[in-house]
Amino acid sequence: MIQNTTVQLTQDEFDSFISILTERTGIIPRASHLDGIRNYIQTQVAKKKIGIQDYKLQLISNPSVFADFVNGSTVNETYFFREEKQFALLHDKILPLWRSKSQGSEIRIWSAACSYGEEAYSLAILAKSCGIKPCVTASDINSEVLKHCRQGLFLGTSLRTVDGSSFQNLIVPYKRNDGKIEFDDEIKSCITTMQLNLSEIDSPKCTAFLPKNQNIIFLRNVFIYFSQELRARILRTLAEKCLAEDGLLFVSMSEIAQTDSTIIPPSLEKNFDGSVFYFHKKTGGKADG
Numbered sequence: 001m002i003q004n005t006t007v008q009l010t011q012d013e014f015d016s017f018i019s020i021l022t023e024r025t026g027i028i029p030r031a032s033h034l035d036g037i038r039n040y041i042q043t044q045v046a047k048k049k050i051g052i053q054d055y056k057l058q059l060i061s062n063p064s065v066f067a068d069f070v071n072g073s074t075v076n077e078t079y080f081f082r083e084e085k086q087f088a089l090l091h092d093k094i095l096p097l098w099r100s101k102s103q104g105s106e107i108r109i110w111s112a113a114c115s116y117g118e119e120a121y122s123l124a125i126l127a128k129s130c131g132i133k134p135c136v137t138a139s140d141i142n143s144e145v146l147k148h149c150r151q152g153l154f155l156g157t158s159l160r161t162v163d164g165s166s167f168q169n170l171i172v173p174y175k176r177n178d179g180k181i182e183f184d185d186e187i188k189s190c191i192t193t194m195q196l197n198l199s200e201i202d203s204p205k206c207t208a209f210l211p212k213n214q215n216i217i218f219l220r221n222v223f224i225y226f227s228q229e230l231r232a233r234i235l236r237t238l239a240e241k242c243l244a245e246d247g248l249l250f251v252s253m254s255e256i257a258q259t260d261s262t263i264i265p266p267s268l269e270k271n272f273d274g275s276v277f278y279f280h281k282k283t284g285g286k287a288d289g
């Protein structure tokens, strides 16, 4: 039993926690996030008044202790209409084209690694503004951010002036006097949350409930934490099992530049429109494996 509230992990001990995290989630933390994870572990050990090895055993054997560790280790930075050029392409070209071709049918959109949900709500209100009914799946590994997403209540800090401001007029109807943003039931009903660990995306236990036939997938600012091998597995599964024919996949512009072309499945074609890259699933590609 540890009486003292100051616990110091050795480098070897810390590395063993990071190995568990990477093995089970695919996350390879960036150097700037390591101190936060170390603090989280040290705080848990002190709070539970147990030894480091005992905490590690709990982490390995108790799913809820591991889930808390994951919630304390992920980086959840996000905001409305992040990388607005991608939203502008959707608004100006892709969604109007969809509307004219789809004869009123809803559009299926998946915000994979949605964090608190700003991305999912941005996509839903954008589609609505183009006269299209959105059906958005918002998934993340972190159970706490998904709770937040379901509530549909956001701080004013989720709006930025440097990026996303071109579409902030769409948020105005949901702005409260206190500066918070609160979505109504109509918008919330367009969004379904799902806890999904992307490192397990091609496992048999995930296959059954993966979002299928998606017209648009946003998978942004999460590849930075994954190995090339995991990125390849995720891209393959999205192409084979999740994207509809002609479906589009958006990753962050910085990630697309870092994504090695050898891991891009043949059914995904890299398109460039103005200053925006995205992947297009070619017609005739495998729809559902």
Ligand SMILES: C[S@@+](CC[C@H](N)C(=O)[O-])C[C@H]1O[C@@H](n2cnc3c(N)ncnc32)[C@H](O)[C@@H]1O
Pocket (backbone or CB within 6 Å): 025, 026, 027, 074, 075, 076, 077, 078, 079, 082, 112, 113, 114, 115, 116, 119, 139, 140, 141, 142, 145, 196, 197, 198, 199, 219, 220, 221, 222, 225
């Ligand atoms: C930086 S946020 C990106 C949020 C949003 N996509 C955006 O671009 O603004 C990264 C998100 O990826 C999630 N994440 C990390 N590893 C994951 C995994 N293995 N499976 C699913 N989500 C994961 C984190 O919980 C976090 O919410």
